[in-house]
Amino acid sequence: METQQPTSRQRQFLSMDCLEAFYGGAAGGGKSSALLMAALQFVDIPNYAAVIFRQSYTDLALPGALMDRAFDWLLGTDAKWSAQEKRWTFPSGATLSFGYIESENDKYRYRSSEFQFIGFDELTNFTETQYRFLFSRLRRVQDIDVPLRMRSASNPGGVGHDWVKDRFVGSPDHPPEIEGVYVPATLNDNPHLDREEYTRSLMNLDPVTRAQLLGGDWEAYEGGMFQREWFEIVDAPPVGCQWCRSWDKGGTAGGGDPTAGVNIGKSPNGIYYIEDVVHGQWGSFERESIIKQTTIADAERLGERNYQVLLEQEGGSGGKHSAEITVKDLAGYKVSAERSTGDKSVRAGPLASQAQAGNVKLVRGKWNRAFLDELCLFPHGSHDDQVDAAASGFNRLALHVPKRLAVW
16 A cells, blocks of 8 residues: 655644544645545554545545545555445455535434544534534444544634634634644645645635635634624523514425524614524425424514514425415414525625624524524625525514515
């Protein structure tokens, strides 16, 4: 088996005997190679099992990406490749698999698996719940003499930037949750790359992305329509708010955007409170059940008099039919459907203006981080369903009447 010689930073990463370790920072520091080297360290041990994850199969299969690199290293050895299982099997019986976790529910595909090494390439593309769940798959039987290792690598940025930074990197004001497991690497740490040419390419990026990828700067982040510091987090909203739960329906469990339901209230003094967010990807039947259960719970908690439900109606007959089903299912509640038109950024503009002025607050909850992650990446993030739902609910309350309503 021929691999490139590890750099000094990669050797440091490979020698770590802790449960978790995190590698990277800047682009070109040899992150993917470091993960692949780590996964291959114990393939001579019978029944050793390793897996490396990317967010999508496409990410795994790109030229120069993990599977392509593994082919370069392992083709011509005694290891055997299974295209169907995306797995290398070694003469010892050890295995190296490649997997992907594209949606939140994809993590459950691995609930019956058992690995001694789990790697995440570009960890900031994953949620913290996906990462934590895979610890349940990190185990071994007594006769396998290998350490259990969770290894990951990433550049700054992405939807998971905050939790990855908090867990491994820290900030000038706060140490990381797990100290001593971060191995920073930059382009200058990788002699195998044409550094001068790659630096020239990175200089064409916008300033924030350039700082992230060229310098590995974890403090360079966001800069879109919303800023994290605009949103004060409070323990509870005041009494007397008018409430609107706005739903942006996404795809079913098999793919598409998630569904988001954002409950936002307007207080008597004109301050807005985002009280709760329901967010996930479900099949159509489960989705409708969750919307109804959420509506019942909201109305009981907040009072039916002060509460309404708003649905974003997608274009075409399918969108109208889906809205009709939900409205009929919520008979007895104040519910309406609105056709969204125009640019998403324009629709989110009023919410951003009031947030910047300090007039939008969040009620403390487990959903806060994921909600802020999406807002602060908008409009450049991979998903905008929570932004759309929040903007629609805000506009309904702020403008009193929607531009175009379809009410049943």
